[in-house]
Amino acid sequence: MNVSKTVVGIDIAKRVFQLHWVDVNTGQIVSLQLKRDVFLAHFANRQQCLIGMECCGGAQHWARQLAMMGHEVKLLPARSVKPFVTGNKNDRHDARAIWTAVQQPHVKAAAVKTEEQQAMLALHRMRSQLVKFRTAQINCLRGLLTEYGEVMPQGKANLLKGIVEGLARLSERLPAMVIDTLRDQWARITRMDEEIDMIEQRINLWRKQEDACLRIAEIPGIGLLTATAAVAVIGDPKAFKSGREFAAFVGLVPRQVGTGGKTKLLGISKRGDVYLRTLFINGARAVLSRSTDPGPWATELCKRRPFNVAVVALANKMARTVWALLAHDRKYQKGFVSQPVQG
Template identity: 70%
Template structure:
């Protein structure tokens, strides 16, 4: 079935739609209010709708998909290359219409509401961890102004805080001392909120078969398993594990001309959060595993530790894709054989 390509530039209230009528060849660029957006596409034959993967795009992709349309969400960086002239809603919709017809543009997976809910928990947990780090650093900085210097880290703060407050209570006003105690106690509240989110993620992990499949991989724990399943969506959208690893930015960046190809550091494209979790998981494997295996041992002799860590993170990503795409359990002694 031939789907008419349609470019949609979404916003809060006014959406810009661009397409070419397949019968007359007329170029149509139209503004549609938010309230009438779904009604417009409900009355049309199935289309190939392209949108930037920005805020709200997942919601509209699900709703349009329920109507029978084929929706492709694309990274903003891929669409930007097709913007001609000044950047405005009309030019953006035209660029999206051009980009959605290019087979080389990698589409972002349309996620279910449950997968988005899991990612929302991850984002809120990450925000709370940042708040906690800011709170610790703020307390250390304020106390340094009064001659109390503490080592870096939460454990060092807990060990020294009681004695520091006792010494300063004789010199400083009570209003400041009470506030410092409240801010210190607030760290326990943040700890409990973070732990509560982790318990909810753990409950979902027990219910989700895909999470249990990849949780047996060394270096893949609660956070990595739940984030990987929710971020990937359908593993069949990637043709191979190497493509999934490249999508996460765990492959070398390439430059070349005249037939000469040069490899640089990793590209760092894709999801920063999931890539960070995979690298931390690989680092924990290298630090704690007594028998890392011959592949890692050989790599350690030839490459620096950071390169080995990223290489193992790449392998973790490929293993995750292989287990989910082929519906298999993790086997430590499994040997991958290239099909003939």
């Protein structure tokens, strides 16, 4: 870190921004509150600063704007800032905590994403939300039909097969307004299917145009969603020192408890992006359960460890492979064996 740079901690909000810094020349502690419309103008007239902000809504936008002015910006996870908050929680104390955390060498900063990468993540979030809504609607419809003796098998495909006949049978016993409402709910589920398909088509269009997505899509278990989400979440792969660090960010490495020189490994940490971790694990599960040739490493692992443990281990390996291909700009090679760095 360049000591000549002024370090500024910023607690951002919708309309009010709290700043905290120490003047490098006089040692004066400054706590300043700015309105949204004058926030960028304040930094446009300042020398280059090291700016720290929490990863929250709008942080990526402001990071890009400040970086274009020549400032160095670091986005810090909220859990890394929280230990430095002293006293009652308020904007002034939060800005001071960010100012302290951004200067700690052990605190890892998140990569600043481009607008294109954020746009892809927005598509993924909207698709994920629609899938949740669709699942809730299907469960609600199945529960209502069960109340009248029409038990539908689990799964959307099974519900599709029996819903028409089930509603036809119920129409002979129930009022028409109830049947019409049930049919409206089923039509709503169909519209959600169409919206989800439309979003997936747009995601696929971006995948075809992005070389990084095409390269990591060659990895077994990495499909359309995982490839595009991984590229968008990683941002700049150089933000991670190694594939293991990226796997730890996703939450696919064991938690550790150590004391007295003894370390005990627990379950996976489940830190980082829940959505991306789910995609990796589902992809690994598909490889081990459906692929006829998952590879010698995965085959031997399944022989000596429980299936779910093998799934998470393969997901960890997939995450490391994704980082390696992106960080070193390489193509996937089946059966590739990494070599230690010489010298």
